[in-house]
Amino acid sequence: MANTTWMANHTGWSDFILMGLFRRSKHPAVLCVVIFVVFLMALSENAVLILLIHSDAHLHTPMYFFINQLSLMDVVYISVTVPKMLLDQVMGVNQISAAECGMQMFLYLTLAGSECFLLASMAYDRYVAICHPLRYPVLMTRRACLFLASGCWLLGSVDGFIFTPITMSFPFCGSREIHHFFCDVPAVLKLSCSDTTLYETLMYLCCILMLLIPVMIISSSYLLILLTIHRMNSAEGRKKAFATCSSHxxxxxxxYGAAIYTYMLPSSYHTPEKDMMVSVFYTILTPVLNPLIYSLRNKDVMGALKKMLTVGPAFQKTME
Structure with missing residues (x-):
């Protein structure tokens, strides 16, 4: 019996306990309703944006192809963590098995890594559109867009395939309480009873590399874009270029602000409370904000939305 207990305490394959957001809230029921509403908003906003991009021929361009990919990532991104958290609160359960924890970690890392590279691809797309408009149809063909999007998903999955099995292979002993609302790598590593210093250092270096390469692509793209905009004689052209780039x-x-805080700042800057609040921002709020950022200031998207809302009632009258 004692041997069984020791094994349960030292293996990575027994249940973890997610401490979550609600235990720290004075009004957990209200917070649960708010997060549920935000979750529904994120799903509906991104679904509408995806529908508009697929249904309107004017939005069948490389820029909107990448926005479509971003919306798809955001839908899966928020669905990886929030439903489990809400269901646990409603059911009064806060356990997660090691297998579920590993799957959640893998999907989260894959989506975060994929989005990281997708934003770099979108910056490159804007660079080609503004700096080389005549060559844009040749450089940004559908095949090129599919290649870039596939590369983003592939690189993101490499992130998940590397870090998930290594993190979950460490022995966990003592407390099984993860001070987070999902299985984030830094939060899970804190439960390990072995020395994870070398792994954390390697992970830190990998994260710097994964963030640095896209940041360099984005910075270079926008530096060249700004130089091109500065040379433009047309005020209308400058305004349109700035409007196109400002959303992205x-x-x-x-x-990247949230990612740099989470994975690049030293541990002395981190506390469980800060980490959780930052995670709430980029895991729950960002998928709600992204479609609004890309649609509210975008005439093409708003025009497609108005067209869809106008065609709907007209079609209904015709059927009657």
Whole structure:
């Protein structure tokens, strides 16, 4: 019996306990309703944006192809963590098996890594569109867009395939309480009873590399874009170029700001409370904000939305 207990305490294959957001809240029921509403908003906003891009011929361009990919990532991204968290609160359960934890970790890392590279691909697309408009149809063909999008998903999955099995292979002993609302790598590593210093250092270096390469692509693209805009004689052309880039830059700042805090700042800057709040921002709020950022200031998207809303009632009258 004692041997069984020791094995349960030292193996990675017994249940973990997600401490979550609700235990720290004075009004957990209200917070649960708010997160549920935000979750529904994220799903509906991204679904509408995906539907518009697929149904309107004017949005069948490389830029909207990448926005479509971003919306798809955001839908899966928020679905990886929030439904489990809400269901646990409603059912009064806060356990997660090691297999479920590993799957959640893998999907989260894959989507975060994929989005990281997708934002770089979107910056390159804007660079080609503004700096080489005549060559744009040749450089950004459908095959090129599919290649870039596939590369983003592949590189993101490599991130998940590397870090998930290594993290879950460490022995976990003592407390099984993860001070987070999902199985994030840093939060799970804190439960390990072995020395994870070398692994954390290697993970830190890999994260720097994964963030540095896209950041360099984005920075270079926008530096060349700014130089091109500066040379433009047309004020209308400058305004249109800035409008096209401002939405993407906003999304980049939101995503990379949170990612840099989570994976690049030393552990002395981190506390469970801070980590959880930052995770809430880029895991729950960002999927709600991204479609709004890309649609509210975008005439093409708003035009497609108005057209869809107008065609709907007209079609209904015709059927009657």
């Amino acid at each position: 830059l906003t999304v980049v700042i939101l995503f």
